[in-house]
Amino acid sequence: MQNSQAAGDGPAAPEVVRKRRRLPLVLLMAACVAAIAGGAYWGLEGRFQESTDDAYVGGNVTVISPRVSGYVARILVEDNAFVHAGQPLLELDPADFQARLDAARAEADAARAALSRLAAQADLARADIDQAQAQAAVEQAAIDLAERDDRRYANLADTHSGTQQDAQRARTTLTQARARLRAAQAAVSARQHEAAVVAAQAGEARARVEQADASLRAASLNVGYTTLIAPIDGYVGNRSAHPGTFVAAGTQLMSLVPAQGLWVDANFKEDQIRDMRPGQPVRIAVDVDSGLRVTGRVQSVAPATGAIFSVIPAQNATGNFTKIVQRVPVRIVLDQALASVGPLRAGLSVTATVDIRDARP
Template identity: 45%
Template sequence: MNRKIALALAVPLLLAGTYGGWHWWSVARFQEATDNAYVEADITMISPRVEGYVGAVEVVENQMVQAGDVLLRLDDRDLAAKADQARARRDAAAASIANIDSRLTLSGALIRQADAGVAAAQAEQRRAGADAQRYTALATREFASQQKLATTQADAQKAGAALTKAQAALTAERDQLSVLSTERAKAEAALEEANAALVLAENDLEKSVIRAPIAGVIGSSGARVGQFVKAGTQLMALVPVQDAYITANFKETQIGRLRVGQPVELSIDAYPGMKVEGRIDSLSPASGAQFSLLPPENATGNFTKIVQRVPVRVALPKDGPLAGRLRPGLSVEVSVDTRHDGRDLIGIAKADTAIPQQVAVRP
């Protein structure tokens, strides 16, 4: 009887052992697993870019928002006044340029008038000089009186002085044109400055309305109406749950066969019994300890070897059963099938991000 019982037990035990050995040889020995894995997302902290009082909060915690939705508004009365002030300065600078342009037009007309005056003075000087020469010849032969000679000579000198005056007026008008051109260049620079100030003021006014930069769920909202906030104050968090991913911290003894694109089986504690497939997206360039606040210094006399862990990012399918349902911080168990090199699974030959193998170099 004992022999029959032993024989009856030996057969299923043999089959179970055979199956276990076959499973280990064909599957289990290629699996790299860890339970040190968590759901993560690139959380965006919402902060104002200008200071002011909170005028209205348009969202509540746990609310789903889309990119561009209004999250909160700051009291914009002061910012609107500054924008109006900058706009008035811009208009004043533009009016100054228009005034200078009118003066330039007038200066051009005055230059033409002064030029005509110079031409008239030159003609008068030539006439008076010719008369003086004729009366000088006549007076020499006593055909003209000395009084008439003196009068013509005085007229010639008066015509010369008038010509000098007309030429000076022409020079002054031309110099005034240069001054106006310089003033216009200065006014154009002032207009550009006013335009820049207006752009800055309008930007600040626009920044008083804080919008969602990405789609996600509102969390940790601390904004309250009437609260005074400065630029950079963290008011709420925006969690892109639809773009959640897994960070699995593998031991350094496990990453030798990990490659980008390899399939990953995920078991999430919050959803027991549900298996989710993912892909290795990237491997960290250093162990987690290297990015800590105080990295370990191993060049000391009290060195103790500790197995290090390397963060591995696992991408989730966008249309998976848990898309949009995962929350950062959830615990996950990860198992990677290293039988695949990953390249044929992602469709492109990505660079291998695992630890590079040493290559022997011939001398």
């Protein structure tokens, strides 16, 4: 019976041996095929790809801050809500600013009234000058007549055709006329000085009007600044304002993440950027959605490594030195249809792969 069992196992044993001998050959062939496929991929595709997972979605996040200090009166938007450019976001209590606006308006009205009064005084001063000049002209005519009478009566007295009394009377009249002319000329000069003073005061009044108007405009602007307006279309985030809270000018109250114009900042190793050029296509895999594929193009390569722009740049002048591969930021613009806030969010991690085929033979 043992012989028959041995006889039954005999044909199967060589088959097992043959299969075991073929296994290394099969593995070797599979390895060769894999190597050939890998080499083909590398030669045709892989060597033209530069990839990094040190990449993040970016956007021009706008910080909303008040231009004036005051108490928060109302919050007009909810967290994470979408808002349009020009939409009111928040209101500060405008009472104090409205009172200052009313005071500035009153000061401007008073300054204009003072300017109007001085303008009327200037008109009156010009009229006084004209009157004084007319009186001086009258006195000059009187002098001309008195001089002729003085000469005539003096000649008559010399020829004994007239009396000395008449000659003396004519001389007295001439002297009086000359005195009146000097008085009239002095009055003209005085009126001219008064007009100059009024003109100077009017100049000061005009300056006060301009100053009051500037204060009025500033007060009006401050009233307008109590309402914070969305400068862009975007989503509200990081809201820290609450009704009744006092906020100083420049305090960050909330942020607006733009609804359009997202990009990717990818930090490539320094040995990866040699052949990168603006315009090269980029494939982007988003960590938040493994099935989402985003495309874009290289916009620019940073002029320096990220370490250069850090607050405390590295100093390698010490005795202990460890070489670290530096990374260079590369800005990638997304295709327009994919550059809006949807599955993408500013700050998300992505993997960027740049096709540098056009830069390598």
